[in-house]
Amino acid sequence: MSSTTNLVEQSKKLCAYAAVDNNLKPNHKIIGIGSGSTVVYVAERIGQLSNKSDFVCIPTGFQSKQLIIDNKLQLGGLEENPIIDIAFDGADEIDSDLNAIKGGGACLLQEKLVADSAKEFIIVADDRKNTGILGKGWNKGIPIEVIPNAYNKIINELNSIGGNAKVRSGLPAKAGPAITDNGNFIVDCDFGQVPASQVDELNKKIKLMVGVVETGFFVKMAQKAYIGNADGTVTTLSV
């Protein structure tokens, strides 16, 4: 592992541990666990607690479910636990209002369900994600989960409002489109930089396209973000 990779990994761990240590309380009985490489350390930290039988963890997808099981945490479902006390998740990019782009790992629908059901939603990310404006650092486009046979219709509609959209490929693991945990496709749409004041309006426009299941814009959902810096410090952002 190169020293840069080491530093990024270290910063992910630091921010995840700080987010858990500073926010998880004994009265939190239902905990949302997100997806991605940073949340691995959230699950690890929660797994170190001695009162693991006192709470239930709700996953945001297949990887997240495995993290819960691997850390010997109690697995629960959103059906039986529709109100989550606190949820932790990663992000692909964060702006100055704590709006986020999510879905780089194709889990955005379940991630948004968990975040939306949570009384407190906390983002953990290394400092490459904290650019202040969505689309500045993340140039792969906004992930949008769509019904499979609607993908070309939606690509046309996204392009007609100024986007540059393409269906996400499953290569090299799978020929053809990537398939989400919900059996849908992901369309990634680049809109360039989206100022914080325009994120809500753009998100609503996309949501209204028939065949769109969910967008990767998380608009004002997070109360706090823990950012792991390369120098070993953690910055806390809050709204």
Ligand SMILES: O=C(CO)[C@H](O)[C@H](O)COP(=O)(O)O
């Ligand atoms: O939205 C996500 C998956 O759909 C992840 O939370 C996001 O991609 C961040 O992942 P990482 O912590 O590996 O940078």
